[in-house]
Amino acid sequence: MSLDYIISISKPMLEGAQATILLFLVAIIVSIPLGFVMTLAVRSSIKPIAWLAHTYIYVMRGTPLLLQLLFICFGLPMIPVIGEYMVLDRFVAASLGFILNYTAYFAEIFRGGLLAIDKGQYEASQVLGLNKWQTTTRVILPQMFRIALPAVANESVTLVKDTALLYAVAVPEILHFAQTAVNRDFTIIPFFVAGVIYLIMTLILTLLFKWMERKFKFE
Incomplete structure (x- = not known):
């Protein structure tokens, strides 16, 4: 096939990559803070809240x-009575999912x-006279972030690849246009081009997180 x-x-x-990037940004910006809130809910001393958080995590991680x-x-639109009010724009619905x-x-x-942080860190903070808020914000959270960063990076790369699932809910993205070209031209070249685009995006993201890991490692 020619370069043209x-x-x-x-x-x-x-153009489809714009939907991929937008979905990635929306999901990563919203789900990371919510994930931390959910972590606090799981560790809550209020049993119903902790139980609901555990159940939510189990269901969302246990189903595709x-x-x-x-x-x-x-x-959702098929739910009796309220279904007509649950009809969402496909991209909005996908972002929510x-x-x-x-x-x-x-x-x-x-x-x-949080579990990886030594309990001695809490005791040392008390000896230094730090209150609970200061201990959490100045000692625990920075360490938790450094520990969790590699796993967050890996999950973020997975998120980029998972955006291909937009194809299944009829949101035009990279794979949609690749499949259209394959069906039209009877060649698999578009799949290779799509693969290269995904590789470039994941490479940029990987380099960004590598830089962040180096930065927080030496600070």
Whole structure:
């Protein structure tokens, strides 16, 4: 295939990449803070809150993301009485599904980060006269973030690849345009081009997190 052909099929796929990038940004910006809140809920001394948080995490991690997306996009509108009010824009519905799913995964990552902190850190903070808020913000959270950063990076790369599931709920993205070109031109070249685009995005993200790991390691 000629370079002109590759350029011609790359243009719509790059347009589709905008949906991929937007979904990634929305999901990562919202689900990371929510994941931390969910971690606090799991560790809550109020039993009903802790139980609900554990149940939420179990359900979201125990069922396929694709199933969750299909339920939100096509299942919610079928609920009797309230279904007509649950019809969402496909991209909005997909964003909601990704946020709910990745919140559970980030919650487990942050929980693991907190559990990895030595109890002596809490005792040392008390000896230094730090109150609970100061201990949490100045001692515990910075260490938790450094511990959890590699796992957060790995989950973020997975998120980029999972955005291909937009194809299943009819949101035009990279894979949608690649499949259209394959069906039209009877060649697998568009799949390779799509793969290269995903590799470039994940490479940029990987380099960003590597830089963050080096920065926080030496600070």
